[in-house]
Amino acid sequence: MVDEVIRIFIVEDDPWYGEFLEAAVQLFPNVEVRRFSTANSCIEAIQFKPALVTLDYRLPDMEGKDALMAILEKDQKAKVVVVSAQEDIETAVDLLKHGAYDYLVKNDQTRDRLWNIVKNLIKEAKLERENQRLKEELLKSIQPVFLIGKDANFKRAKSIAEKAAKSGTGILIFGPSGTGKKTMAKYIHQQAGLASQPFQVFSPIGLSEEQCEQVLFGRELISSIGIQREAGLLVQIGKGTLLIEHFERLSASILEQLAQIQRSKHFYSKGSNYRFEISGRLLFSSQTTSEKWMQLNPHVADLLFTLTEMQIELPPLVQRKEDIELLANWFIEQSNGNRQNGSHRFSKKAMEKLQSHHFPGNLRELKAIIDLAIVLSKDLFIEADDIVIQSQSKQDTQWLNEEKSMEEYQKDIVFHYLDKYQQKVLVVADKLQVSKSSIYNLLKRERGSNNE
């Protein structure tokens, strides 16, 4: 790799000293030196972005401090080393406070100190280039997320996601389990041009409120050696994206804190009141629609509206029948990846079998079926027998494996029907052959427990 040229500006009105400095830095390879005898001539040329400026403190047209500030005003990143005959420490401290990179007194040590500065600059430049190269490699290795589908509802969701990605607003992604909420979040992250930034997922399931707070906001350990801060995900993501799954499982207090952070872009740590600046983006996902949350817990729904300005609904796969073949082929393509000996294909019957299934597990289930079919297939042709679908009766009773209480199952059934019939309580009461008051009571109980 060819080393980049290090451009150094020497501002010195003493021709002999200017030549001495030039001779000193010219000993490094790939150094390009330009000399100026006035501050103004250097300021005019600062657009050429020198890696280093050595600035004489006493110049005919300007005092060192004024020249330093004028250079920094034009290029905030400029590294200006003030080289002066003055040994006054106060002057040196003042210049360093005003942004000087270093302060050198003109004496028999100047050359050595200047050498060290240039050596460090070359090292820094190499590290910066290496960092840039690694970033570029990382970017290449990041797989772009594709959202595959022709279904009108799905395409609408995708279109909203693309618009929302650019707007930077909070987004709620909802849809049944396995519909690709995380993939959609990653898609938004990439569409927002944040592919090189971190993408993190947080789920509060199985965590206490205190644990959730620690994971999200970080924690402080106070010991005899001082305060040790562990940054939470909100800080760790930097300018990236944090997807909070099952957000409804977070306490109202945490949701309120998140809403506050969303507005102010900062928060204070609980112990030492340390201020953390937040520049990342929050996405939320849930299996529950906001309308349902309005019924269940208006307070949570209210917070949800504060946190998210847009909502994206992902349809279940059963409503995207036309996409099954497209998605199945996409999964095959992904799975075959780098295969040298050709790609798998579905027989007509295999595809018919797939299309007749109603996929309660949505995309996740389709992918699992295809992964297994690839393993089971004798050659590159996937037959109907290779498509293993769990028997209907097995699937029908699968929900019982969760071992919930009777009350919880009742609740699930009622909410399922409310979703199915657009929250029409009378219709649901009729379908389930129960009184409408029992449904209202259940909703009331649910609101109560969520407000606790």
Next chain:
Amino acid sequence: MSRFWSPENSMFRAIGGDKPTMQRLLSKFLDEFQKTLMEWERAIEKKDAARLFEIQHRWLSGLRTLGYTELSQRISALQQSLIAAPEGLEEVKNLREELLSVQDELGFEIKQMEALEKRNLKVK
């Protein structure tokens, strides 16, 4: 053998680099120094404190760089009293001998360098 070429010599360490660069820098400094030394003497005669201040300030960087630390410290201290001339002027006069010895020493170093260079060329 010139003592300049010893790595222990502060002048050698301060300038560094290759021989032609060192020779060039040293010669240039001596040229300038000789020119301004005459000017310096004239300024003393004319009691021109402002010009003295300017000349001496110009010498400071070079003298310090070449390792004349003690002399440069004295000049530096005198710069303050020069502002309040003419008291400072008398003290400035006392520098003459030392300045002349700097001139001689630098001249000697450069001659040694040139001699060394000629000898090297002959060997080649």
